[in-house]
Each structure stands twice: as structure tokens, then as C-alpha cells.
Amino acid sequence: MLGVLASLVVGLATAPRAGRPAARAVGSRAVGLIYVDGVITGGESAAGFFGASTGSDSVLAQLKEAREDPGVKAVVLRINSPGGSAPAAQEIGDEIERLRKAGKLVVASMGDVAASGGYWIAATSDRIIAEPATLTGSIGVIMQLTNMQNFYGKIGFSYETFKSGPHKDMGSSVRPVSPEERAIFQSMIDDIYGQFINVVAQGRNMPVERVRAIADGRVFTGRQAKTAGLVDELGNFNYALDRAAALAGLGKDYEVREFGKLTPIERLLNQLAGAASLRLPFAAGSVPAAPGPAGLYLLFVPPAMQ
Structure with missing residues (x-):
């Protein structure tokens, strides 16, 4: 058993990452590669058995x-x-703008899903490339x-709140939302x-009115998004790698330089998380039992293919 375990660890440490391209050539003709995988959150990226997340702090550093x-x-x-935290997506988008102002061309390559907060990030790039079946928008x-409140009443649970102002416990799970609070939310x-x-209007060079007409939360396939002007190619x-190199004038002989490489264990956890995410529902912005405000999310929950 120890021998098998040791072989597995060695294999994970030495095997190339699945789906990651090998570096081509060497020198100063490089295309950088940064991954945005899973739900977008603030803080550091994380991998686990029940879901992977991309932390804005990690992406900003990359x-x-x-x-x-x-x-x-x-x-x-x-x-x-599928998106995630609105401020986290905004932070990443702002840093992409800085990257572009520094003279670096940015190409967004969409995988299975690049929706909501994922699309916010893509919209700040120079060019967006998607598969025809990608889910985006x-x-x-x-x-x-x-x-x-009704559940707590059935089990005899009560909650007493002391607060400094009338709206300090907005979003509490122990009482209904008031009309005034509803308006604030x-x-x-x-x-x-x-x-x-x-962000979309500026990034896609589209009139605000045109963006609003299609920004009703609907999801597009990559092909539909191209027709709507949300995707370039x-x-x-x-x-996408070759296209980025060509647009930057690097030709075909270029290096792929990946930032934020994962450890073998992180790769394994991400693979497990990817499989689990097809089966487990994700509650966007749900509030725990204790009172307190929920988060504002840019999130799309994709259906699992059976």
C-alpha cells in the first residue's frame, strides 16, 4: 500500500497538467496564461472536494x-x-485594465461556462473567444x-436582536424584509x-441601450453571444493562444508562460471539485440562520448534463 501511495504522489508531482499546454520556445516572446476557474470570490483561490474557487487576491497577483x-x-x-462575488470580479477587471494600459494584449478564452461575473472579467479584455457551445452572458x-421565521416557530426557537439603527439587521432570517429594506436592497x-x-458597453464598444436590451440575465451559447456582439470569435x-500570439506580433514561435501554477495536490482537488460541481447545487447569496446581510452576486448556475 505504501508503495502504491508513493507511486501516486510521484506521478502527481511529475505528470504534466491535463489540458495545460507545454511551453513553446524560450526567451522574451511569451504569451502569459492565467486561469479563472470556479466561483469568483474575494481573497485567495481555494480548491476542495466540493468546489473550486478563484480568489481575486490570487488573480491580482498573477x-x-x-x-x-x-x-x-x-x-x-x-x-x-459561473461568476460569483461582484466586488471580486470588479477587482480583477480593474487589474486587467492596468495590464492593457501597460501595453499587454489580453484575450479571454471561454471554457464550459464564462457567465455573469465570468463575463464581467471577459468584457474587460481586448478580445473574447468562445466555443459555440460555451454558456456565457x-x-x-x-x-x-x-x-x-416559520421554521423557528415550529421548533420553539426565538431570536432577540439589539441594534444601533433600524437597518443594522437587514436581511435577517428571523423576520420578513420590510418595504423600506426591500427598496434599499x-x-x-x-x-x-x-x-x-x-463595463460591457465600454469593453464591447456597444451603446448602453443595446447592452440593456440583452442584459436581462439570459444565458447565451457562444454562437448566440457572437451574433449578439458579446463574443468576437x-x-x-x-x-486563443495562437490568436493572442498573432495579435501581439509573436508569430507561431512563442512561449506559453503560466502564472499561478498549481501543486499536484491542488490539481487533484480541482479535478475532484470539477466533477462534484456537476452534481451539487450552489445557493447564490443564501443567508445563514444568523441575521445579517447577504452578498450581491454575479452568478449563473449551469444545469448538469445527465
Whole structure:
């Protein structure tokens, strides 16, 4: 058993990462590669048995490294994400703008899903490439609250709240949302939604009115998104790498320089998380039993193929 375990560890440590391209050539003619996998969150990226997440702090560090690397002439963002935290997606988008201002070309390559917050990130790039069957779009903001008042009453559970102001416990699970609170929550959603609209309009060079007409939360296939002007080209991951190199004037002889490489154990956890995510539902912005506000999310929950 120990021998088998040792062989497995050695194999994980030495085997090339599945789906990751090998470096081509060497020198100062490089295309940077950054992955945005799983739900987008604040903080550091994480991998686990029940889901992987991309942390904005981790991606910001990788984007900064690519920006300061003189050998990197273009960057491919490989996005496979249903979205997530609105501020986290915004942070990443802002850093992509800095990367572009530094003279680096940015190409977004969409995988299975690049929706909601994943599309926010893609919209800040110079060019978007998707597969015809990619699920993308879902431009919108969502917040969900849980009211457990009736349940608590059935089990004899009571909650007493002391607060400094009338809205300090907005989103509490122990009472209904008041009309005034409902208006406050909706104003927050509308504000972030307007910011999302502006990011897409600016990134895609589209009138705001045209973006609003299709930004009702609907999901597009990659082919539909291209027709709607949300995607530039159809193609796979390798095509996106070659296209980024060509647009940056690197030709066919270029190096792929990956930032934020995972350890063998992280790779294994990500693979397990990817399989689990097809089976487990994700509650966007759900509120725990204790009172407190929910998060504002840019999230699309894709259906699992049976």
C-alpha cells in the first residue's frame, strides 16, 4: 500500500497538467496564461472536494506578475466560471485594465461556462473567444435571502436582536424584509447592475441601450453571444493562444508562460471539485440562520448534463 501511495504522489508531482499546454520556445516572446476557474470570490483561490474557487487576491497577483514581466507580450485569460462575488470580479477587471494600459494584449478564452461575473472579467479584455457551445452572458446581479421565521416557530426557537439603527439587521432570517429594506436592497442591485452594464458597453464598444436590451440575465451559447456582439470569435483554447500570439506580433514561435501554477495536490482537488460541481447545487447569496446581510452576486448556475 505504501508503495502504491508513493507511486501516486510521484506521478502527481511529475505528470504534466491535463489540458495545460507545454511551453513553446524560450526567451522574451511569451504569451502569459492565467486561469479563472470556479466561483469568483474575494481573497485567495481555494480548491476542495466540493468546489473550486478563484480568489481575486490570487488573480491580482498573477496579473501584476504578468504586467511586470517584460517577456510577456500578451495574456490569455482561460475562464471557466459561473461568476460569483461582484466586488471580486470588479477587482480583477480593474487589474486587467492596468495590464492593457501597460501595453499587454489580453484575450479571454471561454471554457464550459464564462457567465455573469465570468463575463464581467471577459468584457474587460481586448478580445473574447468562445466555443459555440460555451454558456456565457447572464449579465445581471442577484441577491437571495432566507426567511426561517416559520421554521423557528415550529421548533420553539426565538431570536432577540439589539441594534444601533433600524437597518443594522437587514436581511435577517428571523423576520420578513420590510418595504423600506426591500427598496434599499433593490437600489444596491440596480447600482451594481448599472456598473456591469457600463463595463460591457465600454469593453464591447456597444451603446448602453443595446447592452440593456440583452442584459436581462439570459444565458447565451457562444454562437448566440457572437451574433449578439458579446463574443468576437469562435475557437478553442489552443486557437486563443495562437490568436493572442498573432495579435501581439509573436508569430507561431512563442512561449506559453503560466502564472499561478498549481501543486499536484491542488490539481487533484480541482479535478475532484470539477466533477462534484456537476452534481451539487450552489445557493447564490443564501443567508445563514444568523441575521445579517447577504452578498450581491454575479452568478449563473449551469444545469448538469445527465
